[in-house]
Amino acid sequence: MSEIAPIVLNVNGAARHTTALGGDTLLTVIRDQLLLTGAKRGCNQGVCGACTVLVDGRPVRACLSLAGDCQDRRIETIEGLGDRPVMRALQQAFVAAAAFQCGFCTPGMLVAAFALLADSRLPSEADVRRALSGNLCRCTGYKKIVEAVLRAAHALADEAVA
Amino acid sequence: MASNPALFQSPTLTEALDLLAAIPGARPLSGGASLVAMMNAGLVEPAALVSLTRIPELRGIRVTADGGVIIGAATRHNEIAADPRLCGTAAVLPHAAAQIAGMAVRNMGTIGGAIAHADPGLDFPPALAAAGAVVELASAAARRRVPIREFFVDWYATVLTPGEIVIAVHLPKPKPGVGLYLKHARVSGDFAIVSVAVSLARDGEAHVAVGGCGPVPLASAEADGIVSSDLSASALAHAGDLLTALANPVDDVRATADYRRLLIPRMLARALNDCMAASRSVA
Amino acid sequence: MTQSVVGVVGLAAPQLEAAEKVDGSARFIADLNRPGMLYGAVLQSPHAHARILSYDVSRALAIAGVRAVVTGDDVQTNWRMGAFIKDEHALAKGKVRYVGEAVAAIAADSEAVAREAAAAINVVYEELPAALSPHAALKPDAAVIHEELANYIKVFDTGSAGNLCSRTSFREGDIEQGWRDSDLIFEAHYLTQAQAHVSLEPCGALAEIDANGRITLWSANQSVFRVQANVCESLGLPMSRLRCLTPRIGAGFGNKMEPHVQPLAVLLAMKARRPVKLVLSREQDFEMVRARHPFDIRVKTGVKRDGTLVAREVEVLLDGGAFADDSPGVLGYALLMSCGPYRIPHAHCHGRLAYTNKMRFGAFRGFGVPQITFATETQLDEIADALAIDPIELRLKNLKRQGDRWLGGQPIASCGLNECIERVRTASGWNGGRHRAGSAGSRRALGMACSAHISGLLSTGAIIRLLEDGSVLLNTGAVDIGQGSNTVLSQLCAEALRVPLDRVSIASPDTDGSPYNWGTTASRVTYMTGISVLGAAAEVERKIKEHAAEILECSAQDLELVPGGFVAVKGIPHRRVGFAAVSGRAHWAAGGPIIGSHSWVFDQKTVDPKRASVVGLPFPQIGAFVFNAIVVDVEIDETTGKSRVERAWSACDVGRAINPQMVEGQIEGAFVQGLGFALFEEMVWNGPQIANPTLMDYKIPTFIEAPSELYAIIVESNDPGGPFGAKSVGEIGINGVAAAIANAVNAAVGVRLRRLPLTSERVLEAMLASEQK
Secondary structure (H helix, E strand, O other): OOOOEEEEEEEOOEEEEEEEOOOOEHHHHHHHHOOOOOOOOOOOOOOOOOOEEEEOOEEEEHHHOEHHHHOOOEEEOHHHOOOOHHHHHHHHHHHHHOOOOOOOOHHHHHHHHHHHHHHOOOOOHHHHHHHOOOOOOOOOOOHHHHHHHHHHHHHHHHHHHO | OOOOOEEEEOOOHHHHHHHHHHOOOEEEEOOOOOHHHHHHOOOOOOOEEEEOOOOHHHOOEEEOOOOOEEEEOOOEHHHHHHOOOOOHHHHHHHHHHOOOOOHHHHOOOEHHHHHHHOOOOOOHHHHHHHHOOEEEEEOOOOEEEEEHHHHEEEOOEEOOOOOOEEEEEEEOOOOOEEEEEEEEOOOOOOOOOEEEEEEEEOOOOEEEEEEOOOOOOEOOHHHHHHHHHOOOHHHHHHHHHHHHHHOOOOOOOOOOHHHHHHHHHHHHHHHHHHHHHHHHHHO | OOOOOOOOOOOOOOOOOHHHHHOOOOOEHHHOOOOOOEEEEEEEOOOOOEEEEEEEOHHHHOOOOEEEEEEHHHOOOOOOEOOOEOOEOOOOOOEEOOOOOEEEEEEEOOHHHHHHHHHOOEEEEEEOOOOOOHHHHOOOOOOOOOOOHHHOOEOOOOOOEOOEEEEEEEEEOOHHHHHHHOOEEEEEEEEOOOOOOOOOOOOEEEEEEOOOOOEEEEEOOOOHHHHHHHHHHHHOOOHHHEEEEOOEOOOOOOOOOOOOOHHHHHHHHHHHOOOEEEEOOHHHHHHHOOEOOOEEEEEEEEEOOOOOEEEEEEEEEEEEEOOOOOHHHHHHHHHHOOOOOEOOOEEEEEEEEEEOOOOOEOOOOOOOHHHHHHHHHHHHHHHHHHHOOOHHHHHHHHEOOOOOEOOOEOEOOOOOHHHHHHHHHHHHOHHHOOEEOOOOOEEEEEEEEEEEEOOEEOEEEEEEEEOOOOOEEEEOOOOOOOOOHHHHHHHHHHHHHOOOHHHEEEOOOEOOOOOOOOOOOOOOHHHHHHHHHHHHHHHHHHHHHHHHHHHHOOOHHHEEEEOOOEEEEOOEEEEEEEHHHHHHHHHHOOOOOOEEEEEEEOOOEOEOOOOEEEEOOOOOEEEOOEEEEEEEEEEEEOOOOOEEEEEEEEEEEOOOOOOHHHHHHHHHHHHHHHHHHHHOOOOOEEOOEEOOOOOOOOOOOOOOOOOOEEEEEEEOOOOOOOHHHOOOOOOHHHHOHHHHHHHHHHHHHOOOOOEOOOOHHHHHHHHHHHHHO
């Protein structure tokens, strides 16, 4: 058995002092201690994608990441990405396209889409579907999410040209 | 109940192996994709976890002087899926890697973790069996290499002994040809009901393996021999029958054992026909 | 009222909650915290059916950080809740009736300690024989699941006896005459599976008690009023002592309409005298809440050689699980819809609902109609094939039209089904032939189905207040579960008062301050609550005009609302006064603050006794029909039997689309949920135990299975009774999906499967069997 140990996490650009048991996941720590509740616990098994956050720029499951194993990593959550042009474009497109209903999956969906657009500026529809296929949505039927991501990609491309 | 293991970060392989040898019940933690999910569900309660993620020598893909490929055990699925050196007959591996779960899980999961976990539904075991991989294992006491077809021994069981971990996967030099992983699952990212892995060299040498149909991937030298010399419908049917005879599938929520047996020859023929079509389009 | 004056009705306005949903700040139940809050955990039953002999909670109480333990001993025997039959305690009392049922609960300083303590409770059981299927439960020698059933409170004539929970029968015409009048009779047996809702948000609740003993309860819910009723019935509390509120809801689909852990959270808070949050794990959400009923269906249809439908008998047997919940309603409603939108003069539709030792089954989008429609709409295709009539032509020949009467006798006020069918027929290229070229190794074809649903049920209300500055506050008590009802109701309010949408705000549902609303369920909010919003707005308008008449020194009859928040003399637009001036006068000088309110209950009779005779009718007043036609283009892989929906067209007659983008969202989402039901979603029981209570093992459609060519088509029949002509859209889009897919599979590979889901295994087996013939 482990003792509660202090750990320092680099979250959204700031060093955050937290405590964790060895088995505590990143999701538990950011939600319960840092009150960053944008990442959701939908299944706690890495299947639904509602807890998706970025670690060192890549989307991962916060529910499958041990907090203690994330020290020295750059952790970014939906709350910390709002200033980035790619996320702003995605958020605007999600609103315009009605790419959410209940909104529970939306933070994880946006973080996964952010990583996609950071990597590939003009993905095809198939690219979007593949990249987001690990994020479940039970409300929308996915069509409007795909439309929103493509719309954001085009808006960003237009901005880059202008 | 939530498990509460101590978590150790090891900067070197030696230290990690020493910790695993010293702490009874300690388990190596790589990407966490399987192990943390099982801990969250209360299915395992390891006494301690030794994280392997910060050990540089376990990361990445290297090509050796003789053209062979070494994949470090802590290499992520997405790195494997995107690596252009895994080409020709070795392309079966990235093709399989790209079909595991979803993007975020592929950013976490590692090849060493996946095969050490030995879930029969995973995609790497049959792909590695078709690719002719050899697994390199290490413990505090020794290192050894085991051909992938001997690595898996039973449901969730491998030849790994307590304190021993997978440190690398060795592939022979890829030959010109095609590699293909045909996966049949209920939905994208699910465990396979049945999967078929094929490496088909332009010189005719072929290796095939089947996943989802028993505790270990199904493969045999005899089946490989048949498909290496003859790709006619009757030969494929014969090879399919040989592999079906090796199968020991179960009924589960995905499908029945009977259906899995039924699919083995059908999917084998489909996969090899797809490979031949791909060869022709390359040529 | 049908014309949009200010353009707010018909506008694709974004959700009012859009900003918080895209920046991560939207707060769902698990995101709420209160000072001094404890965490709850539940001990679940390991047995399907057992008597509880004793509890030993001493080990649990000895664990540091444990603050309260509750068991069945904390509730009285007569404290039972239930929408139709009051048969359920807050947690198991006296016996357990399914594996996974709540037996005890813990409140502790942390979630981990609560779980550890729950596991430390020792319960001594005496196992009883279990009935795990409705067939087994209705056998004369079956173990009785509710010994006190005869004494339970029931809200209609259920006919309960033994393990028979309820029974319902509709008779219209003369069924025996119908068979005699038929040239051909088709009869078959169909099975559908249990489907899990899988709202992405698991259920949870947070209860807080103040020093005076008054309780505040937040929970994942579809009706704060049903939460209030259920908690108070199950805990013996006066309803006035409990205030129910709602955070944002991570979708419902029926799962959150009736209770889950709200009574447990309140019981723990009362015992600990501290706030308690209890959120289920995904596994518990699968095991403890509810699911779509498995149906066992027999359909017999008599038809003339020219395709005229003459007679229909439907017999169903439902697995209700351990508690009645909404099941009697599902049975009755499914039967009401079992002749579909067709003229069938002779009908006998009847069924039974059995208690079993499984988790309760309950409301799930479609409310029994997806199951019934799978049977009846695939049988229609079999009839069309046998008569060599195009399936669409067969349906058109028999379609009910506006003014016709529904089964039972209720008139159909508006019907756009004909247009729905024509729109999907044209869009899909149906007339060019049903078979399509598939990719190598596959076969591909079109299939279609039609269905109907309702929009009006039970009671609701609305209050509109004109604030001092002339802005508008709407309060309806309707919980927005993500579908966008806050936005749509605000649009209706803005349109009625001719103000911009941003001048209207909507209050969060609160049992202390909101007018009653039965719930966000049964596709009823736009229609039912919309009518109340317009009624309340009409009262506000009347009062505004009374004040304006004084200010403008004219008659109120000569005034009209003009866009932008003004009231003006008709024909003289510059003689006007703004809402702020009117409201200021009302607040400070004369008459008092302007408040408009409206409430009503849907009162159109389901049954006209001169036309039909019905036994065991759970919903005596239900109606306002909507319609749907679907065409799907399905490809089947010949190697594995796996079906893939390549394209889909779903046309819904929604009356009027108040927010067309949200209507599309409902149609698209319902389609994909129906696709999962059709092809692979299935809760599997291994004996008494759910074998796949995880998202690893229970799969819902992903981005890959959902067709990229998914076309939502809106048809507007403008219902004369609906708000601006609107009816509903929440459920209609799921009803026909499985039938349409099954019909396409049949067209593509020539096999007729009468059991859902159409797994790759079942399709391949049937294909191979038909090849051997």
